[in-house]
Amino acid sequence: MKNILILVLSCIMLVYLSACNGNSTNSAGDPQKNANDESSAAANMESDATPQGLEPLDDKPKTIIVSILGITPFYKLAKEKYEALHPNTTIQFEEFTSGSMMSASEVERYIKSTTTEVLSGKGADLFAITTVELPIDKYVNKGAFENIDNWMQRDTSFDQKLYQMNIITGSKMNGGLYMMPVEFCLEALYGDADGLKNAGVTIDDKDWTWSRFAEISKQLASNNGSAYTMNYLPPEAMINNLVSDNYHQLINGESGKLTFDSTVFTKLLTEVKQLYDEKELRGEASKKSLLTYSLMNSPSDYLVRLASYYKNGKVYQKPHAADQQSGVSFLATNQIALNANSKIKRDAWEFMKLLLSEEVQSYPHQAGFSMNKSVNENAIEDVLKNGIDKDVGAKGGGAVVEVTDEKLDVLRDMLSEASLRNIGYETTIQKIVSEEVKAFFTGQKSADAVAHLVQNRVTTYLNE
Structure with missing residues (x-):
């Protein structure tokens, strides 16, 4: 009887240890490796559950800085709409000039100052490119702009069927989208x-x-x-x-x-x-x-x-x-780029999306066709x-x-x-x-x- 009792207890202990070992060891007896495998599996399951998702916006006060040659009515409207939707966020424009005409020397100064800002690793969160061409090749080659294609793919709320994706695809360079077209001819x-x-x-x-x-x-x-x-x-x-x-x-x-x-x-x-x-x-x-x-x-x-x-x-x-x-x-006549070093990319991307919305894109007297x-x-x-x-x-x-x-x-x-x-x-x-x-x-x-x-x-x- 005593031998039978010992045998039963031994079986129970064996089952218990096997269960524990299944959670803490592998076949080679490496508990750390198995723990890492479990962690990776859990991460993969979480990733599969929410593929390409973006973290939700928070309500913390913040300012999105937009570098722009001159504020246009289109961007003023976008600012009003965004701040109404996000009361704790301010859209702040860094304007180079408020005049409608620029001399050749002013244009050159604008290009140089913007280039210095872009390549400094600091500067604005967003760069609006309107009537003056900037050396985009240089910015992209230096890694100064974010690949916006990644944000479009991760954002499940971005319905690509609503937009002129042929223009977006045609605007890619170096394997990515670094300038989001806002309007085009x-x-x-x-x-x-x-x-x-x-x-x-x-x-x-x-x-x-x-x-x-x-x-x-x-x-x-x-x-x-x-x-x-x-x-x-x-x-x-x-x-x-x-x-x-x-x-x-x-x-x-x-x-x-x-x-x-x-x-x-x-x-x-x-x-x-x-x-x-x-x-x-x-x-x-x-x-x-x-x-x-x-x-x-x-x-x-x-x-x-x-x-x-x-x-x-x-x-x-x-x-x-x-x-x-x-x-x-086609020729993109209004574009916007996201600073690769911005600290608030999630919020800046949300503002970029608003620029493509039907409400903002319907602003009259635009100088090109809509992206919507x-x-x-x-x-x-x-x-x-x-x-x-x-x-x-x-x-x-x-x-x-x-x-x-x-x-x-x-x-x-x-x-x-x-x-x-x-x-x-x-x-x-x-x-x-x-x-x-x-x-x-x-x-x-x-x-x-x-x-x-x-x-x-x-x-x-x-x-x-």
Whole structure:
């Protein structure tokens, strides 16, 4: 009996020890390792339960500092709305100027002061970039801006279906989104449909490159020597169009490698010069052109340009580089970035989201299309119902503007297909290009000489 009792107690102790060991040891008898495994498993379970979630906002008093060239009514409205929703938070603008016009020296001073602030590791929480281009490449390469894509993915309340995600995706650089577009313009070529038809030219703008554009230009020149393919675009502006389209070939943001001194750039220079030398393109305005390069920033603006440029106007996608996918080109006219060193990123991100909301994006007299799909659709429906904006119509020179579903459907397609971001016309790099290529187009320097000068100046600029 005594032996049986000892056997039973031994079994109970064995079960108890096994249970304890299952929680504190592994098969190798390492209790610390097993504890770590348990901790990791618990963390993974918690992560799976709330994937990509953001911590809730707290009610602690705080100030979100926004660096901006000049406060606009749009940003004033956003400040009012945000502070009403979050009474313990203040939006404070660091304004560079309150004037509407700036001299070249003031612009240079603004760029330098902002760059110093951005690269200092301190500065504002948010940087609003509006009318003056800033050296974004340098900021991103130095790690000064936060990758906003991570915040969009983590925030389950950010419904991507509400926004022009094609514009957001097209705005990425170096594998991330470092500048959130707030509004944008579309780039296009307006064409003389009758003139092109009479010249025997058919344009497949869904898949045409700048090389194909050059071929069509030669065809038009031979068929109708008195007509230009495209006008009012100086050669240095044309080059910067091509620099933008070939940007990642010329400037590798991730590696920092530049290839302006390669045949890629010298070939672009030579081809563009030939187009102007042979009178296929024209830097000045001319009524003889069959295509006109233009931006558009609203449904009314689109329709007025369509009616005023040509009697029977048609809009085409801008040609693209050979290694680019086909798509409509766009230019971001208002952007905002999050300081990678901000101490209140969670709150700053919330303010960025508000800028994209339907309520704020519906602010009238914006200088571009909205990032909110419903706002764009409402603007189109308003034109169908009430006609074009009178202020925009006054710029059309008395042209009779026809508002139809068919024409506005073309605009709808362009808004949904826009994916090729124009880097901009006033960036420091493009200013360098514009300054140096003039010597080539006037015959003062060779393409190779200009390419080396651009390479050296851009290298120096990016390394400053």
